[in-house]
Amino acid sequence: MPVNLKINGKPVTVDVAPDTPLLWVLRDTLDLKGSKFGCGVGQCGACTVHRNGAAVRSCQLRISTLEGADIRTIEGLSPDGTHALQKAWEELDVPQCGYCQAGQIMSAAALLERNANPTDTDIDNAMNGNICRCATYIRIREGIKRAAVLKRGGGMVPASGSPGRPGGADAETADNVGAPKSLFDATR
Numbered sequence: 001m002p003v004n005l006k007i008n009g010k011p012v013t014v015d016v017a018p019d020t021p022l023l024w025v026l027r028d029t030l031d032l033k034g035s036k037f038g039c040g041v042g043q044c045g046a047c048t049v050h051r052n053g054a055a056v057r058s059c060q061l062r063i064s065t066l067e068g069a070d071i072r073t074i075e076g077l078s079p080d081g082t083h084a085l086q087k088a089w090e091e092l093d094v095p096q097c098g099y100c101q102a103g104q105i106m107s108a109a110a111l112l113e114r115n116a117n118p119t120d121t122d123i124d125n126a127m128n129g130n131i132c133r134c135a136t137y138i139r140i141r142e143g144i145k146r147a148a149v150l151k152r153g154g155g156m157v158p159a160s161g162s163p164g165r166p167g168g169a170d171a172e173t174a175d176n177v178g179a180p181k182s183l184f185d186a187t188r
């Protein structure tokens with residue numbers, strides 16, 4: 001069944017089995033390999049993309065549910081890798097192995113679209129559910145704060161936040177399939 005949707009601003013028609021997860025379509029059909037497979041069950045965030053501007057887990061979205069959807073992946077975040085988050089990530093050397101980082105950045109980008117000046121708690125709540133096995137959480141938080149400053153047109157590096165990852169959830173709506181699920185506690 002052909003499905004028409006927009007990927008990174010371009011109209012795309014994909015014709016795959018209706019229950020194919022979006023992540024498979026992105027990686028295997030469209031050769032967009034930035035979104036990663038981690039758990040496959042909506043619990044790690046490595047596959048995070050935007051659907052109509054909201055952070056969602058692409059491993060949890062069947063392609064048949066995405067007719068007309070506007071999907072953005074890490075490849076479409078900026079034309080040349082100069083999104084404020086990408087600049088901040090580079091400046092602060094945020095990634096370690098890097099596997100989780102596309103998902104981290106996509107969750108962070110959705111946060112900054114709705115909150116130009118997030119507090120530590122806002123960040124922890126929004127990023128809750130994006131797992132990093134290398135435990136780069138503190139640098140991720142600093143990277144988001146730095147990106148917020150860059151996005152607002154400033155140049156000062158903000159003061160460091162306190163360590164840790166208090167729990168919380170960032171589900172966009174109660175019935176948003178593929179929305180981030182709460183997993184973290186402060187020690188993870």
Ligand code: FES
Nearest residue numbers: 038039040045059
């Ligand atoms: S692969 Fe882990 S949430 Fe999608």
Ligand code: FES
Nearest residue numbers: 097098132133134
């Ligand atoms: S940087 Fe290695 S899993 Fe996050």
